[in-house]
Amino acid sequence: MMKAMTKKYATDFIDIEHYRDLAKQKQKENTKFLIALKKKPPKQLDKIALEIHQEVFSEIDCTKCANCCKTLGPLWTEADIERVAKFLRMKVGDFEKAYLRVDEDGDKVFQTMPCPFLGSDDLCTIYEVRPKACREFPHTDRKKIYQINHLTLKNAEYCPAVYEFIEKLKTRQK
Ligand code: SF4
């Protein structure tokens, strides 16, 4: 997809690189916008952000993208590990040994990316029990969205939905 989305995708392809370039081009402008949002959040911000989040995800089909599953990957909580290991009928220790590592911040993350549970059809093979971080990504339905400005800016380079979310939010603030 080579242009900003105003309607549901008509193609089977989301041009991730194009979105990443756009996000990089607009990084300065978006940083300024989000800082201003934090300084003076509008009264209805949570409502507006939720509306935009819903609008964006009614236009974007994640199954045609899966870029978060290919590039970012979740942080694993102990509850995630237990739930997924059980689902796969594996012992927790074996599961961790097979799939996870501890990163420089002490967080449990995948040993390799793309996510080993991403199917060849770009669908999640453990969808019902997927980690909490996967369920919550890209966090655009959060209250007080300005509290995660740094994350939103970073995610805009990986997630077309976040890029669109910021663009729409800017329009609604004018
Ligand atoms: S959440 Fe974002 S990066 Fe992940 S699949 Fe959906 S649009 Fe793509």
Ligand code: SF4
């Ligand atoms: S567990 Fe599923 S939703 Fe999470 S990164 Fe892997 S494929 Fe994506």
